[in-house]
Amino acid sequence: MSLSYLVAVLAAGIVAGTPLLYAALGEVIAERSGVMNLGVEGMMLIGAVVGFSVGTTTCNQWLGLGAAMLVCGAVSLIHAVISIGFRGNQVASGLALTIFGTGLSAYLGRKLVGMPPTAIFKEVKIPGLSEIPVVGRIFFQQDMMVYLSIVLVVAFWFVFYKTKAGLLIRAAGENPSAVDALGHNIFFIRYACIVIGGMLAGAGGAYLSLAYSPSWVENMSAGRGWIAVALVIFAVWDPARVLLGAWLFGLITSMGLHLQALGVMIPSNFLQMLPYVFTFVVLVVTTRETKKRRSGTPAALGIPYSREDR
């Protein structure tokens, strides 16, 4: 395997990891505030179909991305109302969102199947930096959404650990009654975090249909939403580790695809299993590690907050 081929595989790995990165960052902020959202898969599908539909009709990929984020933010409100307002079961409500999103996206996309895209996120070479051998090709010849995702990781890290807002979000997931006692609105914090999470899942979905494989196919996220949820556990709710994890998973996907192209004698179906098998193993290993260190999981994750039970 030549160096240029290896570099191409690595660059493709970042592209494959980017939808996971957006979705997982969204899940990080929701879970940090104390609410688990298993609806990521459904929201990614809605984001993919809305992004493709709006992007193709307006011939503008940015409008597609914006529409996908808006719609998914709105859809995630359903989960927020059930899990915060009605204090319903978060696991079940997230599942309902995934099932709902599968159906809604299939319905909305029924006339988009097979339609060619008119607007996609194209590679943008960063002047100077893209000329660096190897590194330039891998990191600085990507599309705008890849660059934005890296900026987003830095912004997340900054907000979480350097601002008061970030402290409040983390406190909402660790000790909501303390946040409430200090006079902050715990419900507002959680609603806002879920909606931001939904918007980012929508961005991840839009990346699939506007950059990764520009088209609309029913169920095109193929379990990536679930991988994103597992990634959050792997990353111990840390934005920087989410980036690392997402790229690692992307690399495994792109390796599978490239091995096929090289004509390796492994049936393609087994290569398709790779990301899921890997996620499963990683989930088991990291859960054991996190348990040993007794840290990571937000203490109030999944527990609805109720003032009367305080």
Next chain:
Amino acid sequence: MLLNLGGWQIKKTDKKSPLKTVVISLISICLGLLFSGILISLTGSSPMSLYKEIIRSSVGSAYGFSETLVEMIPLALCSLGVSVAFRMKLWNIGAEGQFYMGAFGATFFAITFPNLPIYVLLPLMFLGGAICGGLWALIPAVPKAFWNVNETISSLLLNYISFSWIAYLVFGPWKDPKGKNFPLTVQFSKGATIPSIGNTRVTYTIFFVFLLAIVLFLLFKYSKWGYEIRVNGASRNAASYAGMSYIKNVLTVMFISGAISGVAGMAEVSGVLHRMQQSLSPGYGYTAIIITLLARLNPLSILIVSFVMGALTAGGFGLQTIGFPASIVSMFQGAILFFVLAGEIFDNYQIVRKETTQK
């Protein structure tokens, strides 16, 4: 007292009445359909024509009714499987994959020993389906039991692995050599086929479904095992103080849960499809989760809700004839579940007329 609404107030209550549950479920189904209908009309289609087609192709004719029963069988079996795990608060959402692996186990016997007599081959396929489905559910159960690894995500991830495994078999080693290169296995022999009732497509499996629901109902309600999984689900600590093994219960409960979904897969390939193909289910394993929650984990209620969801699934296939994807019914199902979950708050609260006026 929590909230004043004129002459009414919302109070906390421990009372649970079956009537209230049924009423809330029915209202949820109506609201879910209404909500989806509004979404559909917002995007420029007529929801009434969709509803009409769903009814026409499900309960609107004798054929539609029998098709509803055909769909009800896998739905009810998967739901019964899911309910076993949910009783212990184990979120096994991998019924879809367990269904596929059950189909795999059954198909192995069906195409390896096609000439065995039916009374030997069908029981072998039943065992093959149950064991493969059960073992598949054990894969997420073991890490859950020993290291408390989130079974929701792990059981779901396994679904995608099982889809690829089945695809590998029907495109590769199990492809029918005379099948014009279609990804299908050979058609099952008579001995590998569960017979149908009369000239419908409904198989005798339906009696097994009713029997299993009753057995599970009795086990949940009256057996020591049913009690044990309930206590384990409520509090792991309480259970271990009482000398009940958490690990043993997680493993058995998940195995049984997966085995029942595996039997559903066996019944589908043997009774309905008569061969294995790449796509075996329109999402029975996912719909089963909704059914189980709607039925509040009660095996007898599962039979009723499975019938309703069976009608919706059969109706979904009817929608394809007027140009809609069959998976649109997932939207209805998801919306129904939203309202069920929101409605659960009424389990703990009730609206009563104000008893005393306050000054």
